[in-house]
Amino acid sequence: MREAASGDPARRGEGTGYLFQNRKAGLGSVFDMDPRIKLALQVMCESRVRDLTVADVAYEVGLSASRFEHILKDSTGQTFTQHKRSIRVRQAKRLLQDWHLSLKQIAYLTGYSSPSSFSRAFRNSVRRSPSQFRMTIVR
Numbered sequence: 001m002r003e004a005a006s007g008d009p010a011r012r013g014e015g016t017g018y019l020f021q022n023r024k025a026g027l028g029s030v031f032d033m034d035p036r037i038k039l040a041l042q043v044m045c046e047s048r049v050r051d052l053t054v055a056d057v058a059y060e061v062g063l064s065a066s067r068f069e070h071i072l073k074d075s076t077g078q079t080f081t082q083h084k085r086s087i088r089v090r091q092a093k094r095l096l097q098d099w100h101l102s103l104k105q106i107a108y109l110t111g112y113s114s115p116s117s118f119s120r121a122f123r124n125s126v127r128r129s130p131s132q133f134r135m136t137i138v139r
Contacts, residue, residue: 033075033076034071034075036061036062036063036068036071037061037071037072037075037076039060039061040057040058040060040061040068040072041076041083043057043060043061044057044083044084044087045087051111052084054068054069054080057080068080085121085125086125088110088111088112088121089110089121089122089125089126091109091110092106092110092118092122092130093126093133095109095110096130096133096134096137097134097137099134103115103118103119103130103131106118106130107119118130
């Protein structure tokens with residue numbers, strides 16, 4: 001893995017605000033990232049995550065699925081599945097602010113097949129249930 005340079009924003013402690021930055025692994029900032037991976041992450045954030053596959057994203061950036069997974073993991077420290085899960089959780093957090101949406105609706109809007117699988121994934125990531133998270137949001 002590449003060692004971050006002293007001029008690197010990650011090395012100086014300046015965060016990029018991106019979830020996938022992993023300083024402990026010696027990874028650089030999002031600014032140093034392979035442009036194909038930047039594009040892939042953008043595609044993942046902008047598309048319906050439920051229907052997204054590794055092959056779809058790899059095709060969008062001109063790589064084989066296998067090569068894309070290797071470059072993604074090397075660049076970000078996370079797998080495709082981990083990125084997909086974090087995008088879904090971010091979307092869910094945003095949707096949970098809308099008190100008119102039920103948890104069941106949010107589960108389906110974020111690509112989960114059932115409210116129970118949504119709740120389990122959300123709890124594993126956020127360490128609170130979706131209902132508990134929603135209650136902490138100021139109305």
